[in-house]
Amino acid sequence: MADTRQVRQSRGPVTYALRIFVIVYLFVLVAWPVSEVVKRTFAPIEKGASGGVGAFLERLQDPTVTYAFSLTATCAIWAVVINTVFGVGISLLLVRYRFPGRRVLSVLVDLPMSVSPVVVGLALVLAYSSGDGWFGGALESAGIFIIGSTPGLIMATAFVSLPLVIREVVPTLEEIGTDAELAASSLGASGWQTFRRITLPSIKWAVVYGVVLSLARCLGEYGAVSVVSPGAPLRGETATILIQKRYTGYEESVAYAAAFVLVLISVLALVVVSLIRKPEDPK
Structure with missing residues (x-):
């Protein structure tokens, strides 16, 4: 009271x-x-031209636009999958184990949030370019090309969104403690059974929220991918690169349509997560 x-x-x-x-x-x-x-x-391009939903859908049917969104979705999905798997693993490592270098690992996890994405892209180019890159020559001889291709875009996207799943899961793991996991182990459950039946159900909403945040971050990434991508239409041009090029190239209507799609996806994702988490968090 x-x-x-x-x-x-x-x-x-x-x-x-x-x-x-x-x-x-x-x-x-x-x-x-x-x-x-x-x-x-949804505004008309010029006076006397048509606007509205029809014009909006027509702008999205441009082959370069559909390619850009397809490439963006591919990079975002793969980056989210990678960050979810490794994010949960790193979270368990940071919370459940004590080892030398643990604090250094925790600091490195936050590095993508403090470093400019452009610097991230440049670092990937220096490490994986086919010319002077540390690993680029060896990978190229094996037929694997990183910079200027989809794997490079996925790496850049995964890097910038790395901490989002981890920073959602770590507090939840600390809150639930280890009592239930220790009880399951004492009853003969294996490590995988304990994780699947005890740990994962306890952190599922934190994982879902981290995944949605990562997805929104991946869809809107520009700085890192602009460095590692060729940025040409139908060749490495993601949705954010397309928006920047079309806007500066006086094709503003296409840029607005693409930007609206990214905003709509992000807003819908956050709304869905808020509705899912509502029963779990009465506050």
């Missing part, structure tokens, strides 16, 4: 002022710019 009274007493002018400030901040920074993209997506 005391906590409730304190919360009620805090509803004064300062609280309402802070609410207004936050609403205005979000409107100026997020809602207004996104609404401009939506408005121009």
Whole structure:
């Protein structure tokens, strides 16, 4: 009751002022710019031209646009799968085990969030280019090409989204503790059985949320992929590269349509996750 009274007493002018400030901040920074993209997506290209949903769908039927979204989806899906598998494994390693270098590993996990994506792309080029790259020559002799191809785009996308699954799963693992896992082991369950029946159900919503955040991050990645990709139409041009090129190339209608699709996918993904997690988190 005391906590409730304190919360009620805090509803004064300062609280309402802070609410207004936050609403205005979000409107100026997020809602207004996104609404401009939506408005121009369905607007006619010029006076007398048709607009609306029909024009929007027509712009998306361009072969270069469909290729860009197909390549983006391929890179995003593979990056999410890689980061989910390794993210859960690294999370278990960081929480359930103590070993030399554990703190260094935890810092390295956060590195993609602090390093510019352009630097990430440059580092991948230096390491895997067929010319002066450390591993590029050996891989090229084996018929494997990284830079300028889909594997390079997947690596760049996976790098920038690496921490998202881990930073969702680690707090959940710390919260649930090890009592249930130790009890299962004492009853004769193997490591895989313990993970599948005890650990995974306990962290499933954290994994789902991390996957959705990773997917949204992968779909919108530009900096790293722009360095490792040829960036040519129908050859390494992802959706974000297409948006940048079409906008600067005075084909703004296509750029707006592609940008709207990326925004729509991200918003829908976050809405779905919020609905899924609602029964688990009554707050």
